[in-house]
Amino acid sequence: MPDDARRGAAADWLARLSAADLDASEAAAFDAWVSQPANGAAYDAVLSVALELQAAAPKLIEELNELPAPRRSNASRAWLALGGVAAAAALAIGLTPLSVFAPETQTFATAKGERKAVTLADGSTVELNGGSRLSVTLARHERRLSLPQGEAIFDVTPDKSRPFLIAVGDRTVRVVGTRFDVRHLGDDLSVTVERGVVEVRPADGVKGRIWRLHPGERLDVVEGPAAPAPQLSVADPQAVESWRTGKLIYRDRPLGEVVADLNQQFARPVVLEDPALARTRVSGVLILDNEEAVTRRLALLAPIKALPSPEGFTLRSDPAAKP
Numbered sequence: 001m002p003d004d005a006r007r008g009a010a011a012d013w014l015a016r017l018s019a020a021d022l023d024a025s026e027a028a029a030f031d032a033w034v035s036q037p038a039n040g041a042a043y044d045a046v047l048s049v050a051l052e053l054q055a056a057a058p059k060l061i062e063e064l065n066e067l068p069a070p071r072r073s074n075a076s077r078a079w080l081a082l083g084g085v086a087a088a089a090a091l092a093i094g095l096t097p098l099s100v101f102a103p104e105t106q107t108f109a110t111a112k113g114e115r116k117a118v119t120l121a122d123g124s125t126v127e128l129n130g131g132s133r134l135s136v137t138l139a140r141h142e143r144r145l146s147l148p149q150g151e152a153i154f155d156v157t158p159d160k161s162r163p164f165l166i167a168v169g170d171r172t173v174r175v176v177g178t179r180f181d182v183r184h185l186g187d188d189l190s191v192t193v194e195r196g197v198v199e200v201r202p203a204d205g206v207k208g209r210i211w212r213l214h215p216g217e218r219l220d221v222v223e224g225p226a227a228p229a230p231q232l233s234v235a236d237p238q239a240v241e242s243w244r245t246g247k248l249i250y251r252d253r254p255l256g257e258v259v260a261d262l263n264q265q266f267a268r269p270v271v272l273e274d275p276a277l278a279r280t281r282v283s284g285v286l287i288l289d290n291e292e293a294v295t296r297r298l299a300l301l302a303p304i305k306a307l308p309s310p311e312g313f314t315l316r317s318d319p320a321a322k323p
Contacts, residue, residue: 113265120143149185152182236249
């Protein structure tokens with residue numbers, strides 16, 4: 001495209017991005033267009049002019065108001081043309097909120113037991129597990145997300161020019177295009193890869209190793225200065241993602257992990273009477289139908305008793321039980 005045409009397209013995009021009826025397909029089209037270096041430079045130039053006009057607008061209006069009324073003459077055509085440009089620029093500035101100039105952040109949340117599927121403007125999809133909160137900022141040069149609490153499956157649209165970054169506690173998950181599960185509950189973080197390659201690195205200012213995960217690998221991290229070393233293991237992504245279908249599948253996982261997962265699904269808490277029980281290993285399938293039935297089934301998978309309480313359910317050690 002010639003330079004003038006690029007600048008014209010950039011101006012059109014600047015105006016279109018401010019429209020209330022802008023949809024996800026148009027946002028994705030803009031992302032694809034602006035990712036080309038020449039288009040990006042044109043958009044930056046147009047945006048720079050718009051910002052300068054916006055900053056100068058009060059002074060310009062003041063000085064224009066002080067000018068005497070122009071006499072009608074042949075020169076008036078030039079003045080009207082200039083006025084038309086100024087009016088168009090003023091209209092564009094008035095219609096274009098500052099949120100267009102800075103990337104917008106969206107926040108998604110689910111209640112306990114709720115699951116939600118979200119399609120982002122870049123075409124990536126996110127499936128949120130119960131009790132989760134996710135913020136998303138799609139900028140020109142990166143896609144930055146934050147998962148302070150909960151679990152989600154990400155299927156990321158490839159875009160080498162814009163890495164997909166997820167902040168989870170004191171770690172950052174970095175991908176270009178892949179499908180993976182991120183679970184962040186309390187101080188526990190796990191990342192399981194179904195497709196592609198995922199990089200898990202310390203957040204800025206935090207020391208630690210950078211991990212590269214491949215399909216069928218799971219990384220478990222406990223956050224904090226005195227935490228044990230991260231553990232890399234083989235995992236079945238379908239089992240890890242089983243919560244999508246209303247069940248939880250465990251293969252030699254700690255009871256503490258199971259309890260944390262259940263507390264994302266039900267309002268009434270499940271607690272361990274003895275914290276040492278958290279290390280008990282569990283294997284089996286739990287159907288997420290009724291909390292009382294789920295805790296009763298859980299007691300069949302480990303040497304424990306599930307005791308109802310006014311607040312919820314308490315899990316107590318039962319050496320006589322035969323899971």
